[in-house]
Amino acid sequence: MKSLFQPVALAHASRLLNFGPTVLITSRHGDIHNVMAAAWSMPVEFTPPRVAVVIDKNTYTKQLIAQSGYFGICIPGAVIADLVMELGSCSGRDGDKFSRFQLPFYASATGAVPLIEQGCSAWLECRLIPEPHTEQQYDTCFAEVIAAAADPRIFANGRWQVTDENRDLHSIHHLGAGHFLRGTPLV
Amino acid sequence: MKSLFQPVALAHASRLLNFGPTVLITSRHGDIHNVMAAAWSMPVEFTPPRVAVVIDKNTYTKQLIAQSGYFGICIPGAVIADLVMELGSCSGRDGDKFSRFQLPFYASATGAVPLIEQGCSAWLECRLIPEPHTEQQYDTCFAEVIAAAADPRIFANGRWQVTDENRDLHSIHHLGAGHFLRGTPLV
Known part of the structure; x- marks a missing residue:
């Protein structure tokens, strides 16, 4: 697959996560690819x-990231909220999730991580900054963003453009127990 | 002032932040009280x-938290989005923000932090877990929640109940540059 997203300047990468969306975390080690949901x-x-x-x-996912040193963050749109729940409810140890859910992906430019665009608004490719204490104590992984891109229908010129026309790509925010909020313009 | 919120069980405290709202961080050291916005x-x-x-x-805020060891997290509703921007655009070093914005607060049960309910949906009182490395390297403060409460009009029986009737208290999510999303039910 080929990316249809447009690159996002690294100086603007924080804007892709600034508003607290629920995300998908992708990972790869050797021939193994995986994806999980993360709130x-x-x-x-x-x-x-x-x-x-x-x-x-x-x-x-953590095992694969520890081995490869990289992970992807893909921001799912409202259109795949059900899929996000399913991806968050099973383990890649029980079978490849991309195959199971017929979820297309392509390799990042570095080859380090799989990236999902279908149903997503943006992605960030990240290099783990090893911090053994916080990973062990708080399950918290720090990372540097090395590449980012977004769907120009909803993020262009360094800004989100959230409208009624791109409802499929609106961010989702997990309240718990499978219930989500949708990020809509504040008016 | 007296709290009109209902206590939230600590086992449910994560639900108050799970969906990525923009928040207010409150702090107190001695006679000094402060509040800032945090995405x-x-x-x-x-x-x-x-x-x-x-x-x-x-x-x-960081200076006060380092001195007291405590901070509050208050979750602002859409009705005070403009105030959140203003609170995030000035420093308590230049004068008390609660006075400047005529923002009422009351003291937490421990007395450690000021808490805001007017225009907010919930709050969490937190005790800093000192982690000098992550505070220095990533500006990231870890903390344990020691008390939490929420407005029963929007959070009751351990669950968010986001409806058209409580629009004033809907969560806000900062996109950047003063633009917010509103968290609305995903349908």
Whole structure:
């Protein structure tokens, strides 16, 4: 697959996570690819662009990230909210989730992570900054963003353009127990 | 002032932040009270309930928290979005913000932090877990939630109940540059 997204300047990467969307975390080690849902992530620095994500130390995703040193953050749109719940409710240890859910992806430019665009508004490719203490104590992984891109229908010229026309790509925000909020313009 | 909120069980405290709202961070040291806006926060653990918040090491808030060891997280509703921007655009070093904006607060049960209910949907009282490395390197403060409460008009029986009737209290999510999303039910 080829990306249809437009690159996002690294100086603007924090804007992709600034508003607290629920995200998908992608990972790869060798021939193994995986994806999980994560409600707990945030930027921590504008420049260099850095993020923190909570990834339980017992997950398959964490194992793959520890081995490869990289992960992807894909921001799902409202149109795939049900899929996000399903991806968050099973483990890649029980079978490849991309195949199981017929979810297309393509390799990042570095080849380090799979990236999802279908149903998503943006992605960030991240390099883990090893912090053994916070990973162990708080399941919190720090990382530097090395590339980012977004769907120009909803993020262009460094800004989100959330409208009635791009409802499929509106952000989702997990309240718990499978219930989500939709991010709509504040008027 | 007296609280009109209802206590939230600590086991449910993570639900108050799970969906990525923009928040207000309150602090107190001695006679000094302060409040700032923060877009970057997340839960990191359900039990014990723990959170991470990015608070720039140069802020007055960070200075007060380092001295007292406590801070509050108040979740503003859409009705005070403009006030949130103003609170995030000035420093308590230049004068007390509660007075300047005529913003009422009351003291938490421990007395450690001021809490805001007017225009807010919920609050969490937090005890800093000192982590000098992450505070210095990533401006990231870890803390344990020691008390929480919410407005029963929008959070009751451990669950958010977001409806058209409580629009004033809907969460806000900062896109950047003063633009917010509103958290509305995903349908």
